[in-house]
Amino acid sequence: MSVKKVILIRHGQSKWNLLNKFTGWNDVELSDLGKKEAVKAANLLKMNKINFNYSFSSMLTRSIHTLWIILKTLNKTWVTVDKDWKLNERHYGALQGLNKDEMVKKYGEEKVHKWRRSYKISPPKIKNFNSLFSGYDERYENIGLNNFPKGESLELTEKRVVEFWKEKLLPHMKLQKKIIIVAHGNSLRALIKYLGNIDDVLISRLDIPTGSPIVYEFNKNYLPIRYYFL
Ligand SMILES: O=C(O)[C@H](O)COP(=O)(O)O
Incomplete structure (x- = not known):
């Protein structure tokens, strides 16, 4: 059986x-530790001989820079970086910027x-036009102001992540691309929930650490088999 692999990584700290x-x-x-985590993730991929030749990232700098560090560490800066807002973190609404312990x-x-x-x-939604609203950022101009998220549940996040999976990822996998x-x-928790058909309670217990590569395996029909952390 030819197993296909997709690498999933949460950005560094x-x-x-x-x-x-x-x-x-x-x-x-990224913090200084986050940059080091990205280098460590690249070295883990190398040690485990997990290769890739196509990459996806969210539109957020912490993910893009994690990917750049991985590409640089592995001498793979030639790899295409395909950025999609549908991989962005769940929109945390009016909680954004507030301290979790407080x-x-x-x-x-x-x-x-x-x-x-x-x-x-x-989470509680942001009001239009306050400083938490990034709807005018040019990187998001194709979303449209009316559809712009103002606070998302994991369920809503899953909806857009699944669109990304069906419209972007699967076609590239079918072209035999090896993908990171x-x-x-939360965008990765949503994806793992969808791929593994994990129930709402079990998924609440999954925490994905920063900078730790996950290998997701698929069978020859592109159906998910299992995932594991490196
Ligand atoms: O957006 C955030 O605050 C974090 O990336 C994820 O936060 P969480 O652990 O509260 O889901």
Whole structure:
């Protein structure tokens, strides 16, 4: 059986991961540790002889820079980088920029856990036109202001990630491309939920660490078999 592999990686630690702030679509750079995690991820791929020749990233700098570091470390800067907003982190709505521990103190553990890990519950939405609204950013001009996310549940995130999978990833896999995806904690949780048909409760227990390569295997019909962390 010819097993096909897709590599999934959450970006390295960002400056707001370090400060424990809700980030979502806020465009935050990698921390120094995050840059080191990206180099380590590249070396892990090399050691395990996991190769790729096509790459996808979200539109957010922390993912793009993680991918650039991986490509540079592996001498593969020739690889196409295909960026898609549908891989962006879940939009964290009005929580973006706020400290996670302070929100626990203010609203309690249970509520914050629901905002962070439940499948169907969305965070409080941002109001149009405040500083958390990135709808005027030129990188998102094809989304359209009316469709622009203002706070997404994991369920809503899954919807757009599955569109990416069907419209972009599968066609490239069928062209025999070996693919790496660099994205985010929740966009990758949404993808893993979809691929593994994982139920809403079990997926709430999955936490994806920064900078740790995941190998997802597929059979010759492009159906998911299993995944594992390197
Ligand atoms: O956007 C964020 O704050 C993080 O990337 C993911 O946060 P979470 O662990 O609260 O889902």
